[in-house]
Amino acid sequence: MKKFLAMILALVMCLSLVACGGGSSSGGDSAEDFHIDIKFSNVFQPEEMNGQASEKLAAMITERTGGAVSVTYYGQNQLDCYGDSVAQAVAGANWMGLEEPSLFADYVGDCAVLIGPMLYASNEEYNYVMESDIVAEICDRLATEHNIHILDTHYSFGFRSVCTNKVVTKPEDLNGMVLRATSSALFAKTLECLGATPQAMGFTEAISAMSNGVVQGYEGSVSTHKDTGVYEFIHNVALTNHLIATRWLFISENVWQQIPEEYQTIIEECALECGLWEQQAVADSEAEMIAFLEEHGTTYNDVDLDAFTAACEPVYDWIVDEYGADPELRGKLVALVQEYREANA
Helix, strand or coil, rough: CCCHHHHHHHHHHHHHHHHHHCCCCCCCCCCCCCCEEEEEECCCCCCCCCHHHHHHHHHHHHHHHCCCCEEEEEECCCCCCCCHHHHHCCCCCEEEEEHHHHHHHHHHHHHHHHCCEEEECCCCHHHHHHCCCCHHHHHHHHHHHHCEEEEEEEEEEEEEEEEEEECCCCCHHHHEEEEECCCCCCHHHHHHHHHCCEEEHHHHHHHHHHHCCCCCHHHHHHHHHHCCHHHHCEEEEEEEEEEEEEEEEEEHHHHHHHHHHHHHHHHHHHHHEEEEHHHHHHHHHHHHHHHHHCCEEEEEECCCCHHHHHHHHHHHHHHHHHHHHCCHHHHHHHHHHHHHHCCCC
Protein backbone atom coordinates (compact mmCIF):
# COMPACT_ATOMS: atom_id res chain seq x y z
CA MET A 1 0.00 0.00 0.00
CA LYS A 2 2.79 2.42 0.89
CA LYS A 3 4.52 1.89 -2.45
CA PHE A 4 1.17 2.19 -4.31
CA LEU A 5 0.43 5.53 -2.65
CA ALA A 6 3.96 6.71 -3.41
CA MET A 7 3.46 5.86 -7.08
CA ILE A 8 0.20 7.85 -7.16
CA LEU A 9 1.94 10.80 -5.50
CA ALA A 10 4.74 10.58 -8.06
CA LEU A 11 2.22 10.76 -10.91
CA VAL A 12 0.45 13.75 -9.36
CA MET A 13 3.78 15.51 -8.81
CA CYS A 14 4.87 14.93 -12.39
CA LEU A 15 1.58 16.31 -13.76
CA SER A 16 1.82 19.36 -11.53
CA LEU A 17 5.40 20.03 -12.64
CA VAL A 18 4.36 19.90 -16.29
CA ALA A 19 1.38 22.19 -15.63
CA CYS A 20 3.51 24.71 -13.78
CA GLY A 21 6.43 24.62 -16.20
CA GLY A 22 8.69 23.32 -13.42
CA GLY A 23 12.11 22.97 -15.06
CA SER A 24 13.31 22.02 -18.50
CA SER A 25 12.17 19.07 -20.58
CA SER A 26 13.25 15.49 -19.91
CA GLY A 27 16.93 15.00 -20.47
CA GLY A 28 17.79 18.60 -19.65
CA ASP A 29 18.02 19.90 -23.25
CA SER A 30 19.01 23.46 -22.34
CA ALA A 31 20.56 25.18 -19.32
CA GLU A 32 19.36 28.61 -20.40
CA ASP A 33 17.16 30.22 -17.73
CA PHE A 34 16.96 26.92 -15.82
CA HIS A 35 16.53 27.07 -12.05
CA ILE A 36 15.48 24.59 -9.40
CA ASP A 37 15.43 24.68 -5.60
CA ILE A 38 16.17 21.35 -3.92
CA LYS A 39 15.76 20.52 -0.25
CA PHE A 40 18.47 18.19 1.08
CA SER A 41 17.60 16.38 4.30
CA ASN A 42 19.13 13.87 6.66
CA VAL A 43 19.46 13.18 10.37
CA PHE A 44 23.11 14.06 10.96
CA GLN A 45 24.53 16.48 13.50
CA PRO A 46 26.89 19.28 12.35
CA GLU A 47 29.82 17.56 14.10
CA GLU A 48 29.32 14.27 12.26
CA MET A 49 31.22 13.60 9.04
CA ASN A 50 28.01 12.94 7.12
CA GLY A 51 26.73 16.30 8.31
CA GLN A 52 29.93 18.03 7.21
CA ALA A 53 29.93 16.24 3.84
CA SER A 54 26.28 17.21 3.32
CA GLU A 55 26.94 20.89 4.02
CA LYS A 56 29.94 20.77 1.71
CA LEU A 57 27.91 19.12 -1.05
CA ALA A 58 24.98 21.55 -0.89
CA ALA A 59 27.30 24.57 -1.09
CA MET A 60 29.41 23.01 -3.85
CA ILE A 61 26.48 22.17 -6.14
CA THR A 62 24.92 25.60 -5.65
CA GLU A 63 28.22 27.36 -6.38
CA ARG A 64 29.35 25.28 -9.34
CA THR A 65 25.99 25.53 -11.10
CA GLY A 66 25.95 29.30 -10.52
CA GLY A 67 22.81 28.91 -8.43
CA ALA A 68 20.88 27.22 -11.23
CA VAL A 69 20.59 24.16 -8.99
CA SER A 70 20.17 25.64 -5.51
CA VAL A 71 20.51 23.02 -2.77
CA THR A 72 19.55 23.91 0.80
CA TYR A 73 20.70 21.49 3.47
CA TYR A 74 18.56 20.56 6.49
CA GLY A 75 20.35 18.28 8.97
CA GLN A 76 19.47 17.09 12.48
CA ASN A 77 16.13 15.59 11.41
CA GLN A 78 14.62 19.01 10.67
CA LEU A 79 12.74 17.58 7.70
CA ASP A 80 11.82 14.04 6.65
CA CYS A 81 14.50 11.40 7.23
CA TYR A 82 14.93 7.66 6.87
CA GLY A 83 12.09 5.98 4.94
CA ASP A 84 10.09 9.21 4.78
CA SER A 85 12.99 10.85 2.97
CA VAL A 86 13.07 8.07 0.38
CA ALA A 87 9.31 8.43 -0.04
CA GLN A 88 9.79 12.11 -0.91
CA ALA A 89 11.93 11.12 -3.88
CA VAL A 90 9.48 8.41 -4.93
CA ALA A 91 6.70 11.01 -4.85
CA GLY A 92 8.70 13.30 -7.17
CA ALA A 93 9.51 16.11 -4.77
CA ASN A 94 12.42 18.51 -5.36
CA TRP A 95 14.34 16.55 -2.79
CA MET A 96 17.76 15.09 -2.10
CA GLY A 97 18.47 12.60 0.67
CA LEU A 98 21.34 10.69 2.21
CA GLU A 99 20.10 7.47 3.76
CA GLU A 100 21.13 3.97 4.73
CA PRO A 101 20.95 1.67 1.66
CA SER A 102 18.79 -1.02 3.23
CA LEU A 103 15.89 1.48 3.31
CA PHE A 104 15.73 1.08 -0.47
CA ALA A 105 14.99 -2.62 0.04
CA ASP A 106 11.33 -1.67 0.47
CA TYR A 107 11.47 -0.99 -3.26
CA VAL A 108 14.19 -3.35 -4.56
CA GLY A 109 14.93 -6.10 -2.06
CA ASP A 110 18.47 -6.74 -3.30
CA CYS A 111 19.57 -3.43 -1.75
CA ALA A 112 19.60 -5.03 1.69
CA VAL A 113 21.99 -7.74 0.55
CA LEU A 114 24.44 -5.15 -0.76
CA ILE A 115 25.22 -3.95 2.76
CA GLY A 116 24.55 -7.16 4.70
CA PRO A 117 26.50 -7.99 7.87
CA MET A 118 30.09 -9.23 7.86
CA LEU A 119 30.42 -8.68 4.11
CA TYR A 120 33.16 -6.02 3.83
CA ALA A 121 36.38 -5.36 5.72
CA SER A 122 37.35 -2.04 4.11
CA ASN A 123 36.00 0.92 2.15
CA GLU A 124 37.99 -0.30 -0.84
CA GLU A 125 36.15 -3.61 -0.92
CA TYR A 126 32.82 -1.85 -0.59
CA ASN A 127 33.68 0.66 -3.35
CA TYR A 128 34.74 -2.18 -5.65
CA VAL A 129 31.36 -3.85 -5.28
CA MET A 130 29.49 -0.55 -5.67
CA GLU A 131 31.23 0.01 -9.02
CA SER A 132 30.11 -3.40 -10.33
CA ASP A 133 27.52 -4.17 -13.00
CA ILE A 134 25.45 -5.88 -10.28
CA VAL A 135 24.94 -2.62 -8.41
CA ALA A 136 24.43 -0.65 -11.64
CA GLU A 137 21.55 -2.96 -12.54
CA ILE A 138 19.97 -2.56 -9.09
CA CYS A 139 20.24 1.23 -9.35
CA ASP A 140 18.58 1.09 -12.79
CA ARG A 141 15.66 -0.77 -11.24
CA LEU A 142 15.32 1.82 -8.50
CA ALA A 143 15.18 4.56 -11.12
CA THR A 144 12.90 2.99 -13.71
CA GLU A 145 10.54 1.17 -11.38
CA HIS A 146 10.44 3.44 -8.32
CA ASN A 147 11.58 6.94 -9.33
CA ILE A 148 14.72 6.80 -7.12
CA HIS A 149 17.91 8.05 -8.78
CA ILE A 150 21.06 7.03 -6.88
CA LEU A 151 23.62 9.82 -7.22
CA ASP A 152 26.48 8.31 -5.22
CA THR A 153 27.33 5.46 -2.86
CA HIS A 154 30.59 6.69 -1.29
CA TYR A 155 29.31 8.44 1.86
CA SER A 156 30.89 5.98 4.29
CA PHE A 157 32.21 6.72 7.74
CA GLY A 158 33.80 3.55 9.04
CA PHE A 159 32.30 0.34 10.37
CA ARG A 160 29.61 -0.17 12.97
CA SER A 161 30.50 -1.91 16.21
CA VAL A 162 28.61 -2.71 19.40
CA CYS A 163 28.88 0.10 21.99
CA THR A 164 27.75 -0.59 25.56
CA ASN A 165 29.01 -0.37 29.13
CA LYS A 166 29.79 -4.07 29.14
CA VAL A 167 32.76 -5.99 27.75
CA VAL A 168 31.29 -7.99 24.89
CA THR A 169 33.40 -10.69 23.23
CA LYS A 170 30.79 -13.12 21.88
CA PRO A 171 27.12 -12.89 20.81
CA GLU A 172 25.89 -14.49 24.02
CA ASP A 173 27.18 -11.47 25.95
CA LEU A 174 24.44 -9.38 24.35
CA ASN A 175 21.57 -11.57 25.53
CA GLY A 176 18.97 -9.47 27.33
CA MET A 177 20.57 -6.14 26.42
CA VAL A 178 18.40 -3.43 24.85
CA LEU A 179 20.32 -1.58 22.13
CA ARG A 180 19.24 1.37 20.04
CA ALA A 181 18.59 0.47 16.41
CA THR A 182 18.04 2.70 13.39
CA SER A 183 14.74 2.59 11.50
CA SER A 184 16.36 0.06 9.15
CA ALA A 185 14.76 -3.35 9.60
CA LEU A 186 18.05 -4.90 8.47
CA PHE A 187 19.98 -3.24 11.30
CA ALA A 188 17.37 -4.31 13.83
CA LYS A 189 17.41 -7.89 12.53
CA THR A 190 21.22 -7.96 12.70
CA LEU A 191 21.19 -6.86 16.35
CA GLU A 192 18.53 -9.46 17.09
CA CYS A 193 20.63 -12.22 15.53
CA LEU A 194 23.62 -11.02 17.56
CA GLY A 195 21.57 -11.64 20.71
CA ALA A 196 20.43 -8.13 21.64
CA THR A 197 16.94 -6.66 21.82
CA PRO A 198 16.76 -3.83 19.25
CA GLN A 199 14.85 -0.64 20.06
CA ALA A 200 14.31 1.52 16.99
CA MET A 201 14.56 5.28 17.59
CA GLY A 202 16.15 8.39 16.18
CA PHE A 203 19.63 9.16 17.44
CA THR A 204 18.63 12.36 19.24
CA GLU A 205 16.08 10.37 21.22
CA ALA A 206 18.61 7.56 21.69
CA ILE A 207 21.15 9.90 23.30
CA SER A 208 18.64 10.75 26.02
CA ALA A 209 17.59 7.11 26.41
CA MET A 210 21.19 5.92 26.77
CA SER A 211 22.18 8.70 29.17
CA ASN A 212 19.23 7.72 31.38
CA GLY A 213 19.98 4.00 31.16
CA VAL A 214 16.68 3.17 29.46
CA VAL A 215 18.66 1.82 26.50
CA GLN A 216 21.92 0.01 27.27
CA GLY A 217 23.88 0.89 24.17
CA TYR A 218 23.84 1.08 20.39
CA GLU A 219 25.85 0.03 17.37
CA GLY A 220 27.79 2.66 15.47
CA SER A 221 31.06 3.95 14.09
CA VAL A 222 34.07 5.57 15.74
CA SER A 223 33.08 8.98 14.38
CA THR A 224 29.51 8.64 15.64
CA HIS A 225 30.76 7.65 19.09
CA LYS A 226 32.95 10.73 19.29
CA ASP A 227 31.07 13.38 17.37
CA THR A 228 27.71 12.86 19.09
CA GLY A 229 29.20 12.89 22.60
CA VAL A 230 27.89 9.41 23.42
CA TYR A 231 31.30 8.51 24.83
CA GLU A 232 30.39 10.53 27.93
CA PHE A 233 28.07 7.75 29.13
CA ILE A 234 28.79 4.70 26.90
CA HIS A 235 32.31 3.51 27.68
CA ASN A 236 33.00 0.22 25.89
CA VAL A 237 33.28 -0.65 22.20
CA ALA A 238 33.38 -4.28 21.08
CA LEU A 239 35.10 -4.32 17.68
CA THR A 240 32.50 -6.38 15.84
CA ASN A 241 32.68 -4.21 12.68
CA HIS A 242 29.55 -6.06 11.66
CA LEU A 243 28.17 -3.50 9.19
CA ILE A 244 29.76 -0.86 7.02
CA ALA A 245 28.53 2.60 8.03
CA THR A 246 27.48 4.00 4.67
CA ARG A 247 24.78 6.12 3.09
CA TRP A 248 23.50 6.52 -0.46
CA LEU A 249 22.85 9.94 -1.96
CA PHE A 250 19.65 10.08 -3.99
CA ILE A 251 17.17 12.32 -5.80
CA SER A 252 13.87 11.78 -7.61
CA GLU A 253 14.42 10.32 -11.08
CA ASN A 254 11.71 12.61 -12.50
CA VAL A 255 13.43 15.65 -11.04
CA TRP A 256 16.80 14.42 -12.26
CA GLN A 257 15.53 14.20 -15.83
CA GLN A 258 14.42 17.86 -15.68
CA ILE A 259 17.97 19.03 -14.94
CA PRO A 260 20.04 20.00 -18.00
CA GLU A 261 22.85 17.60 -18.81
CA GLU A 262 25.65 20.06 -18.04
CA TYR A 263 24.26 20.52 -14.52
CA GLN A 264 23.76 16.78 -14.12
CA THR A 265 27.46 16.34 -14.84
CA ILE A 266 28.37 18.96 -12.24
CA ILE A 267 26.12 17.36 -9.62
CA GLU A 268 27.62 13.93 -10.26
CA GLU A 269 31.14 15.31 -9.96
CA CYS A 270 30.29 17.13 -6.72
CA ALA A 271 28.57 14.07 -5.28
CA LEU A 272 31.56 11.82 -5.96
CA GLU A 273 34.05 14.39 -4.70
CA CYS A 274 32.24 14.89 -1.41
CA GLY A 275 31.68 11.16 -0.86
CA LEU A 276 35.35 10.34 -1.39
CA TRP A 277 36.28 13.33 0.77
CA GLU A 278 34.24 11.88 3.61
CA GLN A 279 35.78 8.42 3.30
CA GLN A 280 39.30 9.88 3.30
CA ALA A 281 38.62 12.34 6.11
CA VAL A 282 37.30 9.57 8.34
CA ALA A 283 40.23 7.28 7.50
CA ASP A 284 42.74 10.07 8.17
CA SER A 285 41.21 11.01 11.50
CA GLU A 286 40.19 7.61 12.89
CA ALA A 287 43.39 6.97 14.87
CA GLU A 288 43.17 10.45 16.37
CA MET A 289 39.49 9.93 17.25
CA ILE A 290 40.22 6.61 18.93
CA ALA A 291 43.03 8.20 20.94
CA PHE A 292 40.65 10.97 22.03
CA LEU A 293 37.99 8.45 23.03
CA GLU A 294 40.44 6.33 24.99
CA GLU A 295 41.63 9.42 26.83
CA HIS A 296 38.02 10.10 27.76
CA GLY A 297 37.29 6.65 29.14
CA THR A 298 36.35 4.51 26.14
CA THR A 299 37.75 0.98 26.13
CA TYR A 300 38.04 -1.11 22.97
CA ASN A 301 38.11 -4.90 22.94
CA ASP A 302 38.46 -7.57 20.27
CA VAL A 303 35.74 -10.17 19.76
CA ASP A 304 35.30 -13.68 18.43
CA LEU A 305 34.66 -12.64 14.83
CA ASP A 306 33.90 -16.20 13.70
CA ALA A 307 31.15 -16.42 16.30
CA PHE A 308 29.66 -13.08 15.27
CA THR A 309 29.86 -14.03 11.58
CA ALA A 310 28.02 -17.29 12.26
CA ALA A 311 25.39 -15.44 14.29
CA CYS A 312 24.70 -13.17 11.30
CA GLU A 313 24.08 -16.00 8.82
CA PRO A 314 20.29 -16.06 9.40
CA VAL A 315 20.12 -12.38 8.44
CA TYR A 316 20.64 -13.25 4.77
CA ASP A 317 17.87 -15.86 4.81
CA TRP A 318 15.63 -13.26 6.41
CA ILE A 319 16.43 -10.73 3.65
CA VAL A 320 15.35 -13.24 1.00
CA ASP A 321 12.13 -14.05 2.86
CA GLU A 322 11.32 -10.46 3.87
CA TYR A 323 12.17 -8.61 0.67
CA GLY A 324 12.20 -11.27 -2.03
CA ALA A 325 15.89 -10.66 -2.67
CA ASP A 326 17.89 -12.83 -5.04
CA PRO A 327 19.06 -15.82 -2.93
CA GLU A 328 22.21 -16.07 -5.06
CA LEU A 329 23.20 -12.43 -4.72
CA ARG A 330 25.18 -12.81 -1.52
CA GLY A 331 27.37 -15.45 -3.13
CA LYS A 332 28.03 -13.14 -6.08
CA LEU A 333 29.03 -10.31 -3.74
CA VAL A 334 31.32 -12.56 -1.71
CA ALA A 335 32.99 -13.59 -4.98
CA LEU A 336 33.50 -9.93 -5.93
CA VAL A 337 35.03 -9.15 -2.53
CA GLN A 338 37.33 -12.14 -2.83
CA GLU A 339 38.27 -11.04 -6.35
CA TYR A 340 39.28 -7.65 -4.98
CA ARG A 341 41.27 -9.20 -2.11
CA GLU A 342 43.21 -11.51 -4.43
CA ALA A 343 44.00 -8.65 -6.83
CA ASN A 344 45.21 -6.44 -4.00
CA ALA A 345 46.94 -8.98 -1.76
